Amino acid sequence: MPKHNETRSLPYTPEQMFDLVSDVGSYAHFLPWVNSVRVRTDSKTETVADLLVGYKGIKESFTSRVHKARPSHVRVDYVDGPLKHLHNEWKFRPNGTGGVTVDFEVEFAFKNKLFDMLAAQMFEKALRKMIGAFEKRAAELYAK
Template sequence: MPVIRRNKIEPYSADQMYQLVNDVASYPKFLPWCRNSRVEIETERMMQASILMAKGPLNKWFTTKNQLIPGERIEMALVKGPFKHLRGIWEFKDRPEGGSEIFCNIDFDFAFGPAKLVLTPIFESIASSMIVAFSERAKVIYG
């Protein structure tokens, strides 16, 4: 099962970066592979949202239920979609010297046979590019 692990130091606070990652409704504005998104349920501690991924032959909706610790952590779990397994954790930690460090861990496996060989590297590329995309979005939003 593929696992993506990324981290990045940012000049912005953990809370600012958390807000960007948790703003699923804005994903189509800056994530090139996100054709559409919708938030279905949202409370202070939980969000259920769906995203339409579109890159190469991959054009699929998936839904996750996200447990939220505002400003600190987002834990994603698959509700439905083309995956056999999808789990992700975003962590946001302020640094004593200023700014923050963001950690992104995603493990996944596609549910269907031969297409899995094609779709796995595409999703690996999408997942790997996410932390950079959020960094670029932070520059646009926060300056």
């Protein structure tokens, strides 16, 4: 099962990064491979959403539950779809210089063994692209 941990120091506040990551409804505007999002429920502490993702003619939808603890933590758990397992966590903490330290962890597995093998081969590249998209979006929204 592919798994990745990463820590980044960024020039934004924990609140800003929390707002960006927890705004699942906006993912289709900036995340690669996310074609559309349908938010089923949204509250201060939890969002349930369906995401339609696609790559080279392959499209799949899945449902996830996003647990939110403003401003320090976002946890995403898999509910339904083509995956066997999906879990990711974002932790945001002040870095002492007016910015934020972001700890990110993701792990997943597809039910389909072929998809699982393909994903494992592309995992690092796809993950870098996704993390880069969050950083670019933060710069667009928050850079002074």
